[in-house]
Amino acid sequence: MTPAARTTCAPAARTASSADLTPLALTATALAPEGELGAWQVLNRERTIPHVVQRLETSGVMDNLRRLTGESDADYRGFNFADSDLHKTLEAIAWESARMPGEQPWEDFSQQATALLARVQQEDGYLYSHVQGHADQKPWRDMRWGHELYVLGHLVQAAIARERATGANDLMAVARRFADHAVREFGPAATRADGYCGHPEIETALVELYRHTGEVAYLDTVTAMVERRGTGALGTGPFESAYHQDHTPVRDAHEASGHAVRQLYLNAGLADLVAETADAPLTAALDAQWRSAHGTKEYVTGGMGSRHKDESFGDSFELPPDRAYAESCAAIASFQWNWRMLLATGKARHADAMERALYNGIASSTGVDGVRFFYSNPLQLRSGHDGSSEYSPSERLDWFACACCPPNLARLVASLGAYVATGTEATARLHLYGQGEIRIGSTTLTVSTEYPWDGRVEIAVAGPLTELALRIPAWSRDASLTVSGTVQHLDVDEDGYARVSVKNGATVVLDLPMPVDVLDPDPRVDAVRGCVALRRGPVVHCIEQADLPAGVTLESVSIDLTHEPRLGPAFASLRAGATVLGEAVVRPAEGLPLGTAHVRSSHRGERSGMLPGRIPLRAIPYARWANRAPGAMRVWIPVAEQE
């Protein structure tokens, strides 16, 4: 096979699996700042990216490099993978440059950082400030914890983004020197059994570098690394082998397990690999991974990773809301993996998963100010929570000792335009619905919608496009479709898309009604038994202490489902959003003894003496929680017992 679409300005410019799944350049889409996605990109540009760039200085990431050239006398700071914070930021800046080509406020920064990287880079191409900055360390000695290939992966992705977005090849020259060094060290000819990285990431990057350059050695190196992985050659220690995705050969790893981000980055890389190699057993393993991750280990918010311990997946259906780790980077990784699965299969379930993560478990990680972040995204926070851990705080923080998430968010949001649609001159698909314009060949689609707050999506077609496929989300019921005012029979194909014939000048209106959905948990999810969640469209809601009357704690509230929850007024106090209103029963805070169990009969007796109160209940979009006062929150709300 040969690489295709070398010039597509997108994170994953793979060969199209069908015409209507051809990746578009993110420059083809202009998300309007009035829409939810476009507004997020504005926040990212105006607040998040400047904040991240500034933090590269204050956290020591830049000085870690400068000290190697004599430009700084600071000590090394941060984890050994700190270089990756810079690389992800350079990628974010690159996509942002593509999105707003007329304005490039960080071009000087990118050029200077690239020049610094070039100065630090060794003659042989090696570039990893932690090892270079410590005399007692040598390259490639610790594949388990070393993160060198992980950092290279992010460097490669940044270089590809920069070249695709701006045409500048300065960073690419640095990245290729390091990548070529890695190919010599870890390519198919290498014999070392531990020739793969404890933290996957290089896989997706090198496949993309193969697509970008046509150099088959990059693809073959990924294949070699994937074949070696899972043999336990990385060694053992206090962490399980699954932490490093080294417990099972990749072809046999059918259950999502171990460190969630590592599993999901690996899966994204595997999806890239099989797109180029058509490896059937590996494709089957990936399908099993998807069924495991999304069928048994995904939160209703799209979050993944149930355990703080080892940042890992739990057993199937082990999905505690309070101790959900649900790392921001895991939701981003799931988004990236599902995009690659969508490009390969065209199945709407992958776009559904992207949407679920995007509007919930990813969106929740950034505050409305754009400069404060959650590392993990729990579905419940109790009154009196001990928020002293940065991985389980009561409020978003402006940075982290392990700062992987903020620049990861920046690069994802800057590149959102690339995930909205696919297609060619004749046929196209819309995957995510956002206000804005999409250019596909010589056709322009003008999308008008208040999605995800309203389900009406109007698409004006200008150009020669003849067929349009519209994703019908799994959450939707009673969708309807008109073309230029004529009601269409809604024919949802087996992929989950409604296909409609269009012509120049047509106006397509997709209506996805958005009632308030009251969700029962899967009965196998023990941790939220007896609760419901409120979802409207793709947006999961939560209740927050800030909306309760004084003296009522969130833990005393249950929802009375004899009153049907309904749409409330817009959540005007924050960025746009809708609220949901219902009725709640309030258990008196006093009256129950402490302790963890009561004999049922006596407990009942005690209960009967209580006079529960009633209050209206307001739920807000989960993604907007913790933007007012710190306090308790929950997505899964206990259902009040019938009196």
Place this chain on the structure above:
Amino acid sequence: MTPAARTTCAPAARTASSADLTPLALTATALAPEGELGAWQVLNRERTIPHVVQRLETSGVMDNLRRLTGESDADYRGFNFADSDLHKTLEAIAWESARMPGEQPWEDFSQQATALLARVQQEDGYLYSHVQGHADQKPWRDMRWGHELYVLGHLVQAAIARERATGANDLMAVARRFADHAVREFGPAATRADGYCGHPEIETALVELYRHTGEVAYLDTVTAMVERRGTGALGTGPFESAYHQDHTPVRDAHEASGHAVRQLYLNAGLADLVAETADAPLTAALDAQWRSAHGTKEYVTGGMGSRHKDESFGDSFELPPDRAYAESCAAIASFQWNWRMLLATGKARHADAMERALYNGIASSTGVDGVRFFYSNPLQLRSGHDGSSEYSPSERLDWFACACCPPNLARLVASLGAYVATGTEATARLHLYGQGEIRIGSTTLTVSTEYPWDGRVEIAVAGPLTELALRIPAWSRDASLTVSGTVQHLDVDEDGYARVSVKNGATVVLDLPMPVDVLDPDPRVDAVRGCVALRRGPVVHCIEQADLPAGVTLESVSIDLTHEPRLGPAFASLRAGATVLGEAVVRPAEGLPLGTAHVRSSHRGERSGMLPGRIPLRAIPYARWANRAPGAMRVWIPVAEQE
């Protein structure tokens, strides 16, 4: 104040707070091998202690010492606190020697190990094989992780036990040399701000050494250490300060938090300290700790520690059954702490807590073979559980990289006799009910009972005792009492004990009816909402996959409470135990889509098409789980919805 009861052969020989709370020597109690507690002691003697002694060899603990005298050329193995495995084993052997003075099969081992420790000990008294065995380490350099005072604490406890049980002072000589070294280093005159241990344990040990020797410097050193703690002087790192109990000054630490074993060992030491110093603010802090730990953070099994991450307490009411860490050592520490609180206050709630832990969260840790152990004691294990972690296995393991639990169990079980009763010639209390004989002064109480499997306790009095106080457990209702056949008015005092006048030749019969209690969780414990637990007397039950028909998974079972659960036949296939029988509804395994949430209306529709099956449900004592085939288990059972 002066030390008292120096010769009482017991773990905590404190000055009596009242005559009927005078600690007894464990030699005063002979628990019969036919009873539950006595049988456990036989298992401990015949299987557990020999296993532990053997493992000291194979795990490297003995060689870690021998290599320092040239008797071994092995490398150091294990964690830096490995010496404590030996010390705890020596303590277990000592108590066992007191219990069975005629037979001392491990006396040679104890003498030889003691002689080895004496050879290894430095001139200045220091004795810690990890530091001594590594040229790049120095004593007392790392109070955060060093564990030196922790190891000294266990050495002191072993030495006290050995001298009290056998009169031999060889180990005491070694322990005092090390303890005196520590007093010089960390006593009141020492100025180092970090003069306390990251892992509490020294506190309870040095207070007891003060009681044993009358040397006030040991008590003052504990006071000095306690006053320094909680200032953050141990430094920071990837673990929170609470992990090392260094986040808050001890007097202000009103919430049980951080590493559970460390918190509970500290609390045991504080209880010892205030018993000798009558420090009112510290006593108040301890009371607050108790309300926090037992009022909001205790599992129904007496287990503590909700999080695998950092082995720590969670927030109040964060009590997941599946991810319960509930370390065996935490339940043991809770038992030890509550014993000291009981001796101070006489409140039955402390004996209730001891009993709850003993028959559930502690008993569960040892298999019926006596040589396999759980490190953590979850209340739920799912079908398909990944049991690859030693901290969350599917079956008990015969040893651990961190082997704190097995020797801790051995020393507790060997010393059980010390916790059964307190008192003097005239007045006594029974705290734990077990078949056997108790000598109090010149009175012998002969206790006949099948407790905890039956609630009838018959006590024959032979001797001058005039008053007996019997604990009425918080779980019991409708208790009744006769003395020599005459029904007594059951007068439960404010401590929770029924006081009865007795005389020589009297037979007291306490009847504690043991219906099957169906427990509702506290509504604030989110993780088990919609479930009940089955408890009979103090024994918590569980359902296990091994009792279900082929093809029925535990996750598909819910309990039908329209049929009242009842006592079943004895659990004859294992050590004695009772079963509970009920009715279950089985949800068909197929028929529900994967995923974590369903819209309530559609889900209901789906459900109505199902035909649930019905099976009898058998519950076994939680402590006996995982002794047949590995498989799923749960304590909290979902309640079937009313049709």
